[in-house]
Amino acid sequence: MTVEEIRGSMGGGERGNNYDHFPIGMRVLAVDDDPICLKLLDGLLRKCQYQVTTTSQARMALKMLRENRDRFDLVISDVHMPDMDGFKLLELVGLEMDLPVIMLSANSDTKLVRKGIDHGACDYLVKPVRIEELRNIWQHVIRKKKVEPKSQSKSNDQDKAYQVSGESGRGQSPTGNVDQNGKCNKKRKDEEDENDENGNDNEDPTTQKRARVVWSIELHRKFVAAVGQLGIEKAVPKRILDLMNVDGLTRENVASHLQKYRLYLKRINSVQTQQANMVAALGGRDYVRMGSLDGLGDFRTLGGSGRYTHAALSSYSSGGMLGRLNSAAGLSVRNLAASQLLQPSHGQNLSNSINAFTKLNPNIPPASQNTSLFQGIPASLELDQLQQNKSSAHIPLDESRLLTSDVLGCSNNSLSNVPNNPMLLQGNPQQPLTGGGFGNQHSQNMTPFSSDSFNTGVNGSSNFLEHGRCNENWQNSVQLSKFQSNSFPLTESFINSHLPQSSVREATTHLQNSPLDFTSTTSVSPPFEDSRGEIQYRQSMAGAVQSMNQTPSQAWADNKQHYSHNSNNTFGNNLSSQVPNDGSMASLSHSMNQRNENFGRRMDISLIGRSSGGSSTLVQHTEHEKLTPDSRTRSNEDYLLEPTKQQVGFSPQGYDSLDDLMTAMKREQDGGMLDEGTIWI
DNA sequence: GGGTTAATAT
């Protein structure tokens, strides 16, 4: 009803009059490397009463857009720019946020104009641009959105805006037409009510009964994005619906989906456990990469590649996967994990992986499943969160990197948008799946490794990343880790729930105290455990922090994918895959190489020792807890370790506790935040 | 009304 009404009103008069003063205050991002042009443009736009933001760098523009896709309604960009081709920017924006982009150039060459349009520009203005032309650019916003939510300004800060990540599903079709259609073709349900059927094939065969909603990936993304924006606490069907701004979708649909989603999150959380944390933390970055690569590929190719065939682009494949993962995998994993953890595993895999790592083999088997295990989830999450990549089939390394960085470091920005907790998201379940000790080993092994890589990454990343935004976050995270490591040994940290809290807080508050020298951390072998602990903590903390603010969301689809894959990736593969990524960064790779040797040794030891040692520690800890169940102590630990309750020896996951936690959170909803914080922290 | 959970239908 409402939607249709809106639609109808919109459709009826395309004029923006519907929204209060819509054109006025429209948020425009102007990009031009020429300061004079930019200034001029800025002035003209302001005369149109738009809310203008300017930047002279395309990359900066991209960064701003990615940080908060709801921040702008329209982008107007010069074509020729030194740091990035305007077309490239256009393409990325189109793919990632589906915002209307207007190209600007002094060159009116038809070919160029055509190119701009082909790349998805909704308009192409020739300099010098006249204000008359700018006065009407708002129409592109309307057109792009197609429908606008009724009261858009109702919510305070940002209007709901038209976020929606690129809904275009283009990326999916194997055929490869990726270009722009002007809009999305996705399958939004329909538009007209009854009689008119839309030409779209899919469902909705009839108008009479509304076809059931197919929660396509895109739709789910929107959903996740909406949840992210609202924050899980406030994510209620109605609001989500508003944010999603998908016509035809009803509150009930959203509610149902939300129900499922919550269930999913719950599971994820439960599964997470330490392992996940550890892995995630360490590998976060690496994993991410992998995941992004892998995940995306899979995702996109779902249809194409046999693996996910069943998943069918349509949709919910993710859901299904989740379900499976969660239920079967998750559980089994736990058990396995637990048992495995205890066992000292062999190092072959590790060694192999290590070797691979050392070699820095660039080959990454997208297909490798295990990859997904380890990295999969985090990566996927990140991907989802990022959302950006997904659409684009080709994602430049930068992009992936960015993503990664975002995920890892830039909690603020990216996180804020998308609530993802690494922790939450991580799919531990996968690991267990792998099989025997592998999973464990990996995770543990990985940890050290990853920590290194992570750190390295951090260093490199800052340079690498075009965006500066990550720096702060990164630092924070790094600091955090450092802090922890230095401060306490792993064991302690585990034991003391307090520590984490403090650290978390600090992190949260952006502690700057601890200078980061991860170098020390990395290089110093003794701290290994510590580092590990750090990592875990960091993860947990990060997760906690994030979770506090946001909800983990996006993982869904990706997770599913991963799940499906996850069967056998070998550690080596993972490493290798990771490596290449890192390798891309010269400095980074370099450092990595140098360290590799050390690592190798350490790795082996650490692996074995670690896995067993770490686990043992954990176990002890657990037991300890059992013996002295201190309610206080429990907070973190419960999550991390506490599995004691039912699990086999030590199940990292603390499923129950997590579950309970979730439940508690749910119950308390509003107060939930506090509770969560309390708990987590 | 709106949200959440449980049941039901597909």
Place this chain on the structure above:
DNA sequence: AATATTAACC
């Protein structure tokens, strides 16, 4: 069997 939809209950 999984998922969307509907019903029931705050």
